[in-house]
Amino acid sequence: MQKFDPWSSKQLDSEALFKEFGVSQLKDSWKKLLNHYLLERNIVVGQRDFEKIANCIKKGQPFINITGLAPSGNMHLGHKAVIDLFLVFKNLGARNYFCIADIEAYAxxxxxxxxxxxxxxxANNIAHLLALGLDEEDxxxxxxxxxxxxxxAFxxxxxxxxxxxxxxxGHVDLGKMGSALLQYADxxxxxxxxxxxxxxxITPIGIDQDPHARIARDVAKRLPYNMEVPSFIHIMHQSGLLQGTKMSSSMPDSAIFLNDSPEVVKAKISNAFTGGRETAEMQRKLGGKPEICKVCEILKFHYPNTQELQEIVFSCKKGARLCGETKKLTIEFLNGFLKEHQKKVKEKEPIATKIVFGKRKKQKQ
Amino acid sequence: MQKFDPWSSKQLDSEALFKEFGVSQLKDSWKKLLNHYLLERNIVVGQRDFEKIANCIKKGQPFINITGLAPSGNMHLGHKAVIDLFLVFKNLGARNYFCIADIEAYAxxxxxxxxxxxxxxxANNIAHLLALGLDEEDxxxxxxxxxxxxxxAFxxxxxxxxxxxxxxxGHVDLGKMGSALLQYADxxxxxxxxxxxxxxxITPIGIDQDPHARIARDVAKRLPYNMEVPSFIHIMHQSGLLQGTKMSSSMPDSAIFLNDSPEVVKAKISNAFTGGRETAEMQRKLGGKPEICKVCEILKFHYPNTQELQEIVFSCKKGARLCGETKKLTIEFLNGFLKEHQKKVKEKEPIATKIVFGKRKKQKQ
Structure with a gap:
């Protein structure tokens, strides 16, 4: 049996999760229910027990929305899809729990x-989360x-x-065991x-985090409490900008960070791997390959207007649109988004600092 | 290298702790400093880095006194020595932390x-601790x-x-790992x-708990905090009343519980293993063997008057005193102590209940 290491930043074969481990596809009716481009564009690829959540949404019954982020560095676009999906459930009226897994990051x-x-x-990450639409109480x-x-957890x-x-x-050390216990408790x-x-x-997770999901579901049945077995919804990982990479802080040139400057974004997107042909002439003739293009993937994960996106991809495929043009559009789109975002982050910084450093009281003196 | 399992209730060879693991003897001057029969009678047998604590006591400088108890059942006399030693340091002006390790007991x-x-x-155990002389804030x-x-802990x-x-x-499961992490944090x-x-x-511990001490001392050096490497003081385990046993809740006939009735105490002490000879006549001639007698061990661990105790042991050894007489004295001593104790427990029960069940607040509603 294949083992996935949810702590690794390597790519994985998600097929095995479906075949061997019992992650299921999403019904079309559920995609409509959630009504977000993440589902429409097959970025959300799998689920466990989502039926329960779909029923809650349809009937207006309460449900829990719990996910999180381990603060290990600057946030990048690769973090955004899980947050966007969390916001989908928040906007559908969930009881929200967004965990900032600082102990896990440390351990x-x-x-x-x-x-x-x-x-x-x-504190830095929380300012970004608030800017993306989370509220302090989430x-x-x-x-x-x-x-x-x-x-x-214990x-x-x-x-x-x-x-x-x-x-x-597989074999893991005590720090990772401790982290895993906290994840199940989360x-x-x-x-x-x-x-x-x-x-x-419902817990939105990156698909490589599914091992945690399996154990959490098993533990829910074993604990001496009356609990629903938790549902999960799985998101594909966004690739890095360079060929064969995952978007990760450990490869900064391959990631667009949410605090990147316009110049940095321009340089990174300009250097990104695309599905372009060797010459402009060949591309006009044969068409581009948006399915392997990292710039198109950025748009797929983050560009909100689906109709425009389809036109971009279509005109790329038929050779009417060259990579330079798509890169220019992507740079403009990202820099527009990031300018607004970074302005909001500045505004949210004091609340974020308060959340992290304001609560702790000194004990005995 | 020999491994000790601190979770086992088997007896262990404490020699190895001194030879292989570096537990040291106590200096006579320290025994005088602590001025308690537990030291005088060699029930406290070892230490790590006690010099630091002796210096604090001599100079009137602050020191921490931290130990605990996993609430796994009714308390018995086997628990009392660690508590008595905790009280020795409390009375010497320590900053006191007595842990009720309920998570550890569960896990x-x-x-x-x-x-x-x-x-x-x-809650039950805390009432007993308060009756033995701890304060709520300890x-x-x-x-x-x-x-x-x-x-x-994480x-x-x-x-x-x-x-x-x-x-x-040795190989341990996740529950025990979690428990150990909490012990180091304690x-x-x-x-x-x-x-x-x-x-x-200073942490008073049963000598079989020394593996925790070793790791805690090592961890203190590795953590990114400025910490003194903690000192430890080791107490022998009290035997059970029957031959070859340790006093443990898992062998109720071998233990005197702090809530035992006078009749139960009488029956248990009457059945206890002694160092007596086959006949009264032989015993008068050859003398008893108090060094293997479980009744004498009860007195050694708990009888406060050392001079009287010496006389009892001396007259047993020379055959002037038979087992029946020592048993009678022990039953009377224990029942006198337990009557007073149980009365205090009754008084302390409301505070104990408040400590355990009064603090927890409901979170979100």
Whole structure:
């Protein structure tokens, strides 16, 4: 059986998730229900138990919306799809829990050397999340939360055998085990009596995070609480701008960061791998290959107007539109979006700082 | 290299701890400084870095006193020595942290099936602790504490390799790993800035808990905080009343529980293994063997008057005193102590219930 390492930044074969592990496709009716281009464009590719959530949405019944982000560096466009999908459920009336996994970032990543460093990154990331449309009350910080949440993480440790853990992840160290326990607690804690109580819950995740989903679903059945087995919805990972990469902070030239300047965006998009032919003449004759083009992928993941996007892709395919033109449009689109976004980030910084550094009280003196 | 399993209730060879692992003897001057029969009678047998604490006591400088108890059932006399030693340091002016390890009890013990069960036992145990002389402010509950504490437990997970963990404990499951992380956090958290800050700390432990001490000391050096490497002081485990047993809840006939009735105490002591000879006549001639007698061990661990105790042991050894007489004295001593104790427990129950069930607030509604 193939093992996925959800901590790796390598690409993975998502076919196996469908064949071997039981992630299912989404029904067309659900895509319509969610009514967002992420579904229309097949960026959201899979689900576990989504029927429950679809029923809640149709009937106007409450459901939990829980996902998160490990603050390990500057945010980039690769983070945005999960956030956009979280916002889809938020706008459909969910009970929202967006986790800033600062403990996980510290415990599982080499480059984060202190919790203080993780928290500073957290404050930066939260300002971006607020700018993208989250509200303060949607967000919680792993390092500054309720005892009941931590208690659950340790309760869960009793419900997973080391054998099952290693069969899912391969051999992992204590830091990653600790991080995984927190992830399961993130997904399951909103269903505790102290929070929402038993309720269907949806977690938007990158498809490579599915191993966590499987264990969380198993644990939900083993805990001595009355819980719905949590539902999941899976998003494809966005590629990096250079060939064969995933968009990741570890390859900065391959990612568009949400704090990139217009010049940097221009340079990165100009250098991006496209589906263009060797010469303009050949491209006019044979057409481009938008299906392998990283610039088109940026548009696919983020360009809101689907009709315009279809026209761009169509004219690329038939050779009417060259890469330079698409790059120019993408640079303009991104820089327009980022200018607005960065302005909002500035406004949200004080709230973000308060969320991270304002809550902690000194204990004994 | 020998491995000790601190979760086992088997007896262990404490010699190896001194020879192989570097636990040291206590200096006579320190025994005088602490001025308690636990030291005088060699029930406290070892230490790591006690010099630091001796210096604090001599100079009137602050130090941390941190130990705890996993609430897994009714408390018995086998728990009392660690508590008595905690009280020695409390009375010497320490900053006190007595952990009620309810999460650990749940996560690592088969017989505790829910956290609610662990917390009910915790409330019972706390009433006993208060009756034994602890104050409410000395006690904290693992499941209901400060986020900074839990955060530290997960921070620690980054600082221990799985290899080191397994080399110390042998192969262990996730529940025990989670419990161990909390134990290290218990020992180290009082030195965080949010609590006392960097300060020498002493942890009284059963000698079989030394593996936790070794890892906690190692972790203290690896964490990105300015911490004193914690000191430890080791207590022998009390035997059970029957031959070859340790006093443990898992062998109820071998333990005197703090809630035992006078009749039960009488029956258990009457059945206890002694160092008596086959006949009264032989015993008068050859003398008893108090060094293997479980009744004498009860007195050694708990009888406060050392001079009287010496006389009892001396007259037993020379055959002047038979087992029946010592049993009678022990039954009377224990029943006198337990009557007073149980009365105090009744008085303390409301505070204990408040500590466990009064703090938790409902979160979102």
């Amino acid at each position: 599982s990543r080499e480059n984060i050397e202190t919790m203080d460093q993780a928290r500073k990154i957290a 967000i919680y910080l792993q390092s500054c939360y309720e005892p009941r949440y931590y208690e659950l 309760e869960i440790s009793k419900k997973i055998t080391k054998r099952a853990f290693e069969a899912t992840y 997904i399951l804690h909103p269903q505790l009596e102290d929070f929402e109580g038993k309720m269907p819950s | 690592s013990r088969e017989n505790i099936e829910t956290m609610d069960q662990a917390r009910k036992i915790a 006690i904290y509950l693992q499941s209901c504490y400060e986020p900074r504490y839990y955060e530290l 921070e620690i997970s980054k600082k221990i390799t799985k290899r080191a963990f397994e080399a110390t404990y 020992i180290l958290h009082p030195q965080l800035e949010d609590f006392e800050g960097k300060m020498p700390s």
